[in-house]
Amino acid sequence: MAELAGRAERPNEVVARIDARLVQLDHAQQGLINHVEELTDRRLRELKSIVRMTKVVNPDDLLKRSANSSAQGGPFIEMAGGLDLAGGDDSAFAKQLYRVSQNLKKVADLEESIARMPLSEPLVHYRKTSSYGSRRDPFNGRMAFHSGEDFAAPHGTKVYSPGAGKVTYAGWRGGYGRVIEIDHGNGFKTRYGHLGTMNVKVGQEIAFRDVIGKVGSSGRSSGPHLHYEVWFDGIVRNPSKFIEAGQYVFAKQG
Ligand SMILES: [Zn+2]
Incomplete structure (x- = not known):
């Protein structure tokens, strides 16, 4: 921007610059949500495979039990509920944000359920x-x-x-x-x-x-x-x- 110093920007130049900046922000936002989605999906797969190893309950059944015993929602769901901020309910970004928020809730519920399961050893040395x-x-x-x-x-x-x-x-x-x-x-x-x-x-x-x-x-x-x-x-x-x-x-x- 240093080369712009010394002369006044015309309004259409300002708009073009802001537009370019918004495209950059969009890309950054998209990159961030892609990264969060990848991490969330990986964590969810790990937790589900741990639950399956017990051979007695499948993770989706366990999630249903925890949904019945704990309150639904949470701050992330509320946030994803206000999807207008993300460019309208049916934008691809809004749908992705909603999907990620649902999976984050599943991760939190599974982590909570797994913490109560008897998965550690009752004696240290035996x-x-x-x-x-x-x-x-x-x-x-x-x-x-x-x-x-x-x-x-x-x-x-x-x-x-x-x-x-x-x-x-x-x-x-x-x-x-x-x-x-x-x-x-x-x-x-x-x-x-x-x-x-x-x-x-x-x-x-x-x-x-x-x-x-x-x-x-x-x-x-x-x-x-x-x-x-x-x-x-x-x-x-x-x-x-x-x-x-x-x-x-x-x-x-x-
Ligand atoms: Zn015995």
Whole structure:
């Protein structure tokens, strides 16, 4: 613009310059929204694949559950509602902005749902001594269904909640000995058996990684270990699938 100094710009020159500037801005705006859309789509794909790894629920069903339990909308939806600012409701840009805002909402909902799922490990150090599924009963030698995983660890080892939730049971129950049950919402529950001590009460809200108790050998147990169960929609599931999925969640935060 230095070469313009020294003479007055004519009005049509000013308009042409502003027009050129607006085209530049349009391109910048389009570039920005394309970038946001790309990042949002990638994040959504990652989150959906993590949910699918659990093998029990598909991400769209999980999104429906979270839509039923949390308020709809959010600031981004409100913003995209005022589409007149973006050049009218049916402009390609407005449609793209709306699509991106919908996907951002899905990302936020899935992140919130995943944070409550039992995807981390309840013990830091352990040795898996028995897997979920059919096995020979350690007491009578007969084949039986093992409803969880056994993690051997010394007496007094801290047991962590693998996701946020609410305690629905904490007490003695037959073969389980001292047992805690946590409801994580969206259909997910966990159970911790053979505990030595219990640090929580029924009704208590639990945050991610709170210490809920300590390993013991109470009930029908041959040595100190945690019997860990994961439930979804009233059916007991394979905890290792959840822990595998969790490795993708927690690796990213490192
Ligand atoms: Zn067991």
